Amino acid sequence: MSNTSKRMRALTATGAIVTVALVLAGCGARAGDDAAAAGSSAAASCVDTSGDTVKLGFLNSLTGGMAISEKTVSNVLHMAADEINADGGILGKKIEYVQEDGATDWPTFAEKTEKLLTQDCVAAIFGGWTSSSRKAVKPVVEKLNGLFFYPVQYEGLESSPNIYYTGATTNQQIIPAMDFLAAKGVKTLFLAGSDYVFPRTANAIIKLYAAKLGIKIVGEEYVPLDKDDWTSQVAKIAAAKPDFIFNTINGSSNVGFIKAYYDAGLTPAKTPIISVSIAEEEAPAMGHEVTGNFASWNYFQSLETDTNPEFIKSWKAYPNSSGVTSDPMEAAYISMYLYKALVEAAGSFDVDAVNAAAKAKPITFDAPEGKVTLDGENHHISKPGHIGRINADNQFDIVWASDKFIEPDPYLEGYDWFPADIRKQLTDAAG
Amino acid sequence: MDALIAPLLNGSAQGALLLLAALGLSLTFGQMGVINMAHGEFLMIGAFAAYLVQQVITASNLSIPVALPVAFVVAGLFGLVLEVTIIRRMYRRPLDTLLVTVGVGLILQQAALQIFPSQGVPVEKPRWLDGQLTVLGYNWPLRQLFTILLATACVAALSAWLKYTSFGRRIRATVHNRDLAETSGISTRTIDRLTFFVGSGLAGVAGVAASLIGGTNSQMGAQYIIPAFLVVAAGGIGQLKGTIVAAWAVGVALAFFAYWTTGSLAQVLAFILVIVFLQVRPQGLFTVRTRSLA
Numbered sequence: 193m194s195n196t197s198k199r200m201r202a203l204t205a206t207g208a209i210v211t212v213a214l215v216l217a218g219c220g221a222r223a224g225d226d227a228a229a230a231g232s233s234a235a236a237s238c239v240d241t242s243g244d245t246v247k248l249g250f251l252n253s254l255t256g257g258m259a260i261s262e263k264t265v266s267n268v269l270h271m272a273a274d275e276i277n278a279d280g281g282i283l284g285k286k287i288e289y290v291q292e293d294g295a296t297d298w299p300t301f302a303e304k305t306e307k308l309l310t311q312d313c314v315a316a317i318f319g320g321w322t323s324s325s326r327k328a329v330k331p332v333v334e335k336l337n338g339l340f341f342y343p344v345q346y347e348g349l350e351s352s353p354n355i356y357y358t359g360a361t362t363n364q365q366i367i368p369a370m371d372f373l374a375a376k377g378v379k380t381l382f383l384a385g386s387d388y389v390f391p392r393t394a395n396a397i398i399k400l401y402a403a404k405l406g407i408k409i410v411g412e413e414y415v416p417l418d419k420d421d422w423t424s425q426v427a428k429i430a431a432a433k434p435d436f437i438f439n440t441i442n443g444s445s446n447v448g449f450i451k452a453y454y455d456a457g458l459t460p461a462k463t464p465i466i467s468v469s470i471a472e473e474e475a476p477a478m479g480h481e482v483t484g485n486f487a488s489w490n491y492f493q494s495l496e497t498d499t500n501p502e503f504i505k506s507w508k509a510y511p512n513s514s515g516v517t518s519d520p521m522e523a524a525y526i527s528m529y530l531y532k533a534l535v536e537a538a539g540s541f542d543v544d545a546v547n548a549a550a551k552a553k554p555i556t557f558d559a560p561e562g563k564v565t566l567d568g569e570n571h572h573i574s575k576p577g578h579i580g581r582i583n584a585d586n587q588f589d590i591v592w593a594s595d596k597f598i599e600p601d602p603y604l605e606g607y608d609w610f611p612a613d614i615r616k617q618l619t620d621a622a623g
Numbered sequence: 624m625d626a627l628i629a630p631l632l633n634g635s636a637q638g639a640l641l642l643l644a645a646l647g648l649s650l651t652f653g654q655m656g657v658i659n660m661a662h663g664e665f666l667m668i669g670a671f672a673a674y675l676v677q678q679v680i681t682a683s684n685l686s687i688p689v690a691l692p693v694a695f696v697v698a699g700l701f702g703l704v705l706e707v708t709i710i711r712r713m714y715r716r717p718l719d720t721l722l723v724t725v726g727v728g729l730i731l732q733q734a735a736l737q738i739f740p741s742q743g744v745p746v747e748k749p750r751w752l753d754g755q756l757t758v759l760g761y762n763w764p765l766r767q768l769f770t771i772l773l774a775t776a777c778v779a780a781l782s783a784w785l786k787y788t789s790f791g792r793r794i795r796a797t798v799h800n801r802d803l804a805e806t807s808g809i810s811t812r813t814i815d816r817l818t819f820f821v822g823s824g825l826a827g828v829a830g831v832a833a834s835l836i837g838g839t840n841s842q843m844g845a846q847y848i849i850p851a852f853l854v855v856a857a858g859g860i861g862q863l864k865g866t867i868v869a870a871w872a873v874g875v876a877l878a879f880f881a882y883w884t885t886g887s888l889a890q891v892l893a894f895i896l897v898i899v900f901l902q903v904r905p906q907g908l909f910t911v912r913t914r915s916l917a
Binding site for chain 2: 255257259260261263264387413414415416418419420421422423424425427428430431444445446447448451452455456457473474476477478479480481514
């Protein structure tokens with residue numbers, strides 16, 4: 193008998209330890225913590241292209257929470273490499289890829305970057321999704337003078353000589369979305385986001401631009417990235433009755449948000465949502481409850497360009513394909529071809545030669561979203577702005593397009609409503 | 624009025640989901656002392672079972688009621704297999720069980736990622752859960768009421784089973800004194816297996832409820848496991864009523880904090896509250912009364 197309560201206490205203690213340990217493990221991984229520590233002295237590049245192949249590294253989370261998004265990026269990178277190989281390779285050399293798993297763990301991203309550059313001796317690395325993963329990779333590629341191609345829309349306020357960004361920066365996705373809302377005559381806006389750097393920075397920019405456009409922000413809510421239940425926050429949105437909801441939620445939490453929105457009786461007719469992280473890949477998991485709402489992207493599967501039908505066809509036929517194309521995977525596809533164009537312009541795989549070629553003359557690629565042009569200074573690409581409306585097939589009907597391709601402006605230097613002190617503050621906060 | 628009613632009702636529903644997730648744990652962790660970190664993945668299995676049922680029975684009005692018992696049995700069978708193959712070798716070694724079940728959880732997650740579309744699958748809500756109930760001016764989503772009714776039904780069924788059936792009596796006897804129960808002819812091995820089956824099955828039922836609230840994907844289990852353990856610990860280990868009170872209290876606290884502050888801060892505040900409570904009262908809300916001195 194006396195054992196019972198002792199055992200109970202031991203169990204309580206164990207339970208508590210387990211809990212604390214897991215909570216720590218969950219939030220303990222800080223971007224780039226040991227990135228610098230892991231680096232060796234800036235060694236001379238060990239890239240060997242004397243044979244008939246060139247080694248490239250793919251760094252995507254194939255396990256852990258982000259695998260739900262990054263698996264597709266990995267697959268499309270393989271497809272692009274296969275296409276290039278079938279077409280004769282880069283500078284006549286076949287791509288030999290080394291796939292690494294970032295495992296949704298930011299220090300792992302830093303370690304694998306170093307491994308790819310110093311042990312596998314790859315000429316360039318492609319991948320990453322979260323800003324945390326990019327910020328973990330950044331110090332390592334800068335120190336070892338490697339190249340990293342990042343394919344996802346992000347919060348901007350960054351440029352690095354060792355990173356090429358093929359997703360949208362804020363003036364190519366957030367600002368077009370606001371222009372669309374202003375054109376629709378929206379007067380009040382509610383901001384709903386996941387609690388991390390992208391939504392926080394995006395919302396800071398949205399608030400500044402909204403003030404300029406005369407749109408009133410009637411509320412702002414954040415929920416941790418790993419929590420799906422949005423009921424309490426949606427109750428606040430319903431009470432605030434905004435004209436539109438600006439949604440910067442990411443991942444599976446979006447499904448919970450849409451369900452709570454639908455459950456509360458909110459409809460696209462009265463309280464529509466514009467999202468920046470719901471694409472063709474994500475929408476099916478939300479079923480019919482998301483139909484009628486909007487999303488701002490550069491690429492949609494429904495875009496009618498010369499190159500898009502071929503891209504869709506190849507992807508649908510590719511093994512392990514998800515069956516639909518979407519903006520981030522298209523940006524990953526661009527990144528591989530952009531690298532090919534850069535190397536061919538440089539006539540060399542050398543990092544400095546590639547960077548010099550980027551500056552020398554405009555590098556372009558006929559992407560599925562249209563002909564994109566690389567900005568050799570900030571390493572971002574020009575993109576068309578598009579707003580799509582989700583239809584019953586979970587595809588997007590294009591309802592708005594920017595009148596021309598939008599030049600990348602990661603620091604929003606061309607926008608007078610974005611003050612220098614806030615730029616500095618946000619850039620510092622983003623680390 | 625909205626300022627009180629909305630958080631109270633939403634919090635009760637949030638508590639009900641937490642309770643569903645914790646109910647199975649209160650059996651396997653509370654009664655048997657097994658720290659099963661794969662419990663969240665059993666919940667995930669329940670949600671995917673609901674999706675698969677919807678592939679067969681396409682009318683969502685019917686498929687969700689059918690999915691509940693199916694999810695219970697499927698998740699229960701996974702639990703049974705885990706118990707028979709691994710956990711039975713590890714009774715009285717809680718830390719080893721913890722590590723092994725974390726591994727099992729990861730394997731199940733990766734398996735789900737390989738089998739199903741990586742972004743997750745849609746589980747359609749029955750049509751009869753569309754709409755809201757107006758309570759004192761607040762339009763309360765019907766789905767929330769469903770979560771509460773489902774949790775109540777599960778608690779009632781579990782309590783009745785523990786109290787009135789011979790299996791239930793044998794489980795309680797085994798928990799109170801395993802050696803004595805064995806001496807009086809109870810097969811504690813059978814009891815352990817059955818308890819684990821029911822505990823895991825309840826996670827499956829929670830999974831169906833969760834699939835109507837958030838995403839159904841390989842990662843969904845992770846967000847429930849820690850709160851569920853906390854709720855069981857705060858309620859008092861081995862105490863069903865403690866789990867119920869604690870789940871409801873955490874749910875309502877979460878909703879009120881979310882109403883007053885933000886969603887992120889609410890998570891922190893609610894769980895600080897639980898941790899402080901456990902500091903003051905490590906045995907939890909309710910304790911098993913024994914005549915022992917220790």
